[in-house]
Amino acid sequence: MKKIILGFILNVLSISFIGAQVQIEAARNWPVSTLDSLRQLYAGISGPGKPVEGTFFGGHVGFWKMDTDVTLENRAQYADGSVIAKGFIPNIKPIWDVNMRDAVIIVGGDGNYYLTGSTGRNIWKYNDGVEIYRSKDLKKWDYLGLVWSIEKDGGWEKQWRMRHGMPVRAIWAPELHYIHKNYYITLSMPPGGISILKSTTGKPEGPYVHATNPDKPLMGGIGPIPGSFLIDPTLFEDEDGKVYFTQGPANRIARMKDDLSDFAEPLREVVLLTPDTAAENHLSSCKANYGCKDIGFEGATLFKRNGIYYLGSTDKYKDRYSMMISTSKNIYGPYTGRYEAAPCNGGTNFFRAKNGDWFTCFFGDDKQAPWREKPGIIKVEFDKNGKISVAKKQPDFILNK
Secondary structure, eight states, rough: OHHHHHEEEEEEEEEETTTHHHHHHEEOOOHHHHHHHHHHHHHHHHHOBOOOOOOOOOBBBESSSSSEETTTTTTTHOOOOHHHHTTSOOOOOOBOOOOOOEEEEEEEEEOOEEEEEEEESTTTBBOOOOEEEESSSSSOOOEEEEEEEHHOOSGGGSSOEEEEEEBBBOOOOEEEEETTTTEEEEEEOOOOOOOEEESSSSSSSEEEEEESSSSSSSSSSOSSTTTTTOOEEEEETTHHHEEEETTTTTTTEEEEEESSSSSOEEEEEEEEBBBOOOOGGGGGTTTHHTTTSOOEEEEEEEEETTTTEEEEEEEEEETEEEEEEEEESSSSSSSSSEEEESOOOOOOEEEEESOOEEEEEOOOTTTTTSSBSSSSSEEEEETOOOOOOEOSSSGGBBBBO
16 A cells, blocks of 8 residues: 555646636656657757748658658648738748747847747747747847756746656746846746746846746646646736737737736626637637637737736637737727737737837748748737738748749
């Protein structure tokens, strides 16, 4: 009996707490040989990358049963560029040649641009942590390296878990935020949960420690509780200094404590007054999940312009992986509208450049995209009602010529 109990303790770690309605059931401790094989198979970082040369296409397509590079021979299957051929977006190319999903760019307190995202060869199975890149002009990028390591710096995140019968330990969709004159990183680790990290130096390269509890996720986890697979957290600092949180489908919003250690209030449900119930404008499972009345299903974003809050979440809109946008004059809503702001830009963010222009990030995650898993940007503009669209004139350095 003692051996059975000991084996159970070694193989399953359960943590439950009422506040976030979470139960974490960490996967068993995998044999060292299994984990070593995984590390040898997939690079855990993407590294410094290099400038994009020529009329670029390509990238990497990674998933459980798909781990391939986009080539001339298979391009039609993975990245046919039809979103450009149809005139939905200009003929853009990546801003840097580096393997990255969920690319996000911000302007830091020092006036530099900072880029991060999901890195490593295959994030569905394994990566090392959070990598950051810096640029003065969005053209040339310097590699700041791995600023937070799961193995060296992690708390609850160190535990390997299981998905589809395989060991997994990877950071998904990390974002860098400049808040209260310091740098914070939000991250998710499915199947696992969500954390917020803070720089101890006030510098974007860190080092970083947990702002939230290192021993358990801010929210999320795996186990029998429905809806516990929580990903893609993001933060927004309003003009009064209050900071708000949303994640995934952007269906709940809450204000954070000033030190970002926890929620200052319960998460509030977002009401969308004008749902789009056409199944073709959603992920195929939308009827089962949300009745096709949601903004999107993952990749949340939140920002403000001219007194209007823009709440976004990514969906499969006519088979394009695109960020869907709704707006409100109140942070908590209700929100109205639901539209595709920039085709194929899903899972990213919007940012205002130093010259006042607005951009959305892009990384390529569907067949219609011009490339796969590389960071890019598209200039956007706002009409008199505040609606976002792709700008007619784009900066030369992102165009294929």
